[in-house]
Amino acid sequence: MSDMFDAKIALFHQHAESKEEALKMLADELINCGVAKDTFYNGIIEREKVFATGLTLNNMCVAIPHTDPEHVNRTQMAFMSLDTPVEFVEMGSDDKKIPVTMMFMMALKEAHQQLDMLMKLMDIFQNDELMEKFKNVDNYEDYYALIEEAGLNIEG
């Protein structure tokens, strides 16, 4: 299996006091398994300050934190669901705050390579039924089955 999920990074039903704490928990997972460099977390935080990545969907808010390829060793996607929402600023706005309950953190090594996966992810964001399943999933096995069901396991 070689796709954007083979490092198996997913945290379910977590609690965090802040966006920063939530981002750190997930970024550390990516750094610890070698997918991202030590500078990745700072890159993510700096990016959120300048260009936020929160997105408002039909029934919930999500975030797609990512940063420059220089902080990344190889392309992967990490997932985290939060039982208590943390505030992100909405992408495209200056300071509109939204309550985020799921993060799809992307470690992206280069442009274009992951286009199909990204487009599919944006489609899934509009699929309320699938998003409800992502919100409820609580173990990696079911999570990966969901990735397959959603068609996200594209060879990368």
Add this chain to the structure above:
Amino acid sequence: MKRILLCCGTGVATSTVVNKKLEEELKRRGHAGQFTISQCKAAEVPSKSANFDLCVSTVNFTYKCECPIVVATGLLINRGTQQIYDDIEKALFAE
């Protein structure tokens, strides 16, 4: 030939998604062969935008831009897409 500069925070993620969607929609509206799309980081827009007819950004925009700009975050998740495409089309092709 109209030149579109597409930007996002990193120049590799959301702008890539919007690139594909925008290209398809402009072709669907009969503008095939009438435009080119380049991609960059938002921070590069001040130095690059003078050579373009329109900048389309997926992120909030605070940089200096030498050409008209449309913020198109909605294209990512299909929110208000018709209006955004109309604005882009008007900025590029309205005479």
